[in-house]
Structure formats: C-alpha cells, structure tokens
Amino acid sequence: MKTPLYSIRMHASEAGTHISGAEHLASAERLELLAASLLRRALAHPRGVADEIRITVEEVARQNILGGRLPDITTVQVADFHQGRRAALSRLIAAGVASTAAESAMQALIHGAAPGGAVMRGAMLIAAESGERFEPDPARGIRASRMDLTPAILAQLRQALKLRGLDNPHLCEALVLAGKVLLAPGIVAELCWSDDPGYTAGYVAAPASGYVRFPQLKPLGETRGGRAFFVREAGLNLAALIEFLETAPVLFDRLGTIHPDDQFLE
Ligand code: AMP
Numbered sequence: 001m002k003t004p005l006y007s008i009r010m011h012a013s014e015a016g017t018h019i020s021g022a023e024h025l026a027s028a029e030r031l032e033l034l035a036a037s038l039l040r041r042a043l044a045h046p047r048g049v050a051d052e053i054r055i056t057v058e059e060v061a062r063q064n065i066l067g068g069r070l071p072d073i074t075t076v077q078v079a080d081f082h083q084g085r086r087a088a089l090s091r092l093i094a095a096g097v098a099s100t101a102a103e104s105a106m107q108a109l110i111h112g113a114a115p116g117g118a119v120m121r122g123a124m125l126i127a128a129e130s131g132e133r134f135e136p137d138p139a140r141g142i143r144a145s146r147m148d149l150t151p152a153i154l155a156q157l158r159q160a161l162k163l164r165g166l167d168n169p170h171l172c173e174a175l176v177l178a179g180k181v182l183l184a185p186g187i188v189a190e191l192c193w194s195d196d197p198g199y200t201a202g203y204v205a206a207p208a209s210g211y212v213r214f215p216q217l218k219p220l221g222e223t224r225g226g227r228a229f230f231v232r233e234a235g236l237n238l239a240a241l242i243e244f245l246e247t248a249p250v251l252f253d254r255l256g257t258i259h260p261d262d263q264f265l266e
Pocket of ligand 1: 021119120121122123142143144145174177192193194195196225226227
C-alpha cells in the first residue's frame, strides 16, 4: 500500500492583508520540517510582519494526483522593467491574448489588482479575448493550489538552475505554479511578477512557449505584484476551471528543458 500524501499550505497576513503564502505536497515524515520552514518564511517576509499565520495540512487521495512535466524555461534579458513589460506584452499577444486584455491586466498589476489598489492573495482570471474578469472574489482572486514537484526532480532542477546562476526559491515555486496553471483547461497564458520588493523578475507562461522569464518586470522596492491567468472564453466551464486550479493535486515528476542561452531582445 502506498504511503499517504498530504497538502501542506501556509498563508500569512497582517491586519487582513496578504503577506505571503506557500505550499507543498509531501509524505508524512516530511511534514514537520516543511511546517517549520513555512513558518520561518511567514515570519521573515520582506512585505511585513504577519499577525496571523495559518498552516493547513490535508491528506490528498493518491489516485487523484496527476504527474507532469515542468514547463521549459527561457530567459529574455531586458535593459529595464519598461522594456521587460513591453516584451511581456508581446509574448502575451503571441500566445493569443488580445492586446487590450493584456494591457489592462498589466495596468491592474501595476496599480494593485484588488479593490482599493491592494495586492490580491490569488490571481485575476481574465478572458483572453475580451479582458473580462471572472474571479468571484476580486480581493482574494483564484489560488492555484495543491501542486509541487517530487524531491528528486527538485534536486535535479536546483542543480540545473545553479549551473546558470538561477537557483532561487522564487523561480522553483513559480515554475511549479505556472506548470499547474498551464495544465488547466482553456488556459491561454499567465503573467506574473512578485510582490516581494527585492525580487524584480517575472514571467509569461504559455502552452507553446513554456515559462519565459524577464529579469526585470518591476522596479526594485515595489511591493505590488500579482498574477493574471488568461482563459479562452469558448467552451469555458468557470466552476470546473476554478475547481481544477484550486484543488486538483499535481506532482511534477519530469523536468522541462532549461534553455542554455539567454535570449536578447533585438
Ligand atoms: P509571489 O510570486 O509569491 O511573490 O506572488 C506574487 C503574487 O501572485 C501575489 O501577490 C498574489 O497576488 C499572486 N499569487 C501568489 N500565490 C498565488 C497562488 N498560489 N495562486 C494564484 N496567485 C498567487
């Protein structure tokens, strides 16, 4: 009989405002260490001092867990965040997002996508053609959840990233999140930059191009960040899509290609 697997998730907030969140899928013997590291992380986040930290542990049914291959990684070097944003817009449009929808999502991230200009806890869910926003709670957004990579693949990924000077937790976690988002039905692309003031990189992920990172998508010191998931309206089953993103367990067990050379803009 296979050992059970658990979803362990952390969410930290200060006066009701999102500070940080992270999660894993792990066997019972790893939970104690993971809980300690999630707690450490919640208490030391550059966005602020949490006054509430929740750690949730739930068993997930093994037979429901999907495996998968992580997206390929490409880096596009940019001179500054202005150029980075222009390049990200082009990638979104190439992936099938209408330019008005891509631009308004970017404006929402710049100004804070939650009502009142705050940072959302989750992502915007946006129609790729019309730009209409679908998330039922615009402050919370949609949380992609219950995804991780196997310990063996994590070790291989970190080793491969290290050779390129890219081994950092932001990238590993974002890659896993983007990987799950790209498995969801009808997803056209994702846009993200971090809310961590010290981390300026961001990415556009899309089924055909994988995970395309831009070292600068925001100015250093900026605490506003967020995510936009763009979805095709034709055939959209909103409830099923949200259910998949938030609850379907995905454990990546294969690496994608890490393209060796940075792409430079012309
Ligand atoms: P991070 O990459 O952790 O700095 O998160 C950047 C932004 O992405 C956050 O401010 C949230 O708006 C959003 N976000 C973080 N985690 C998730 C998630 N699991 N699902 C959807 N959106 C998220």
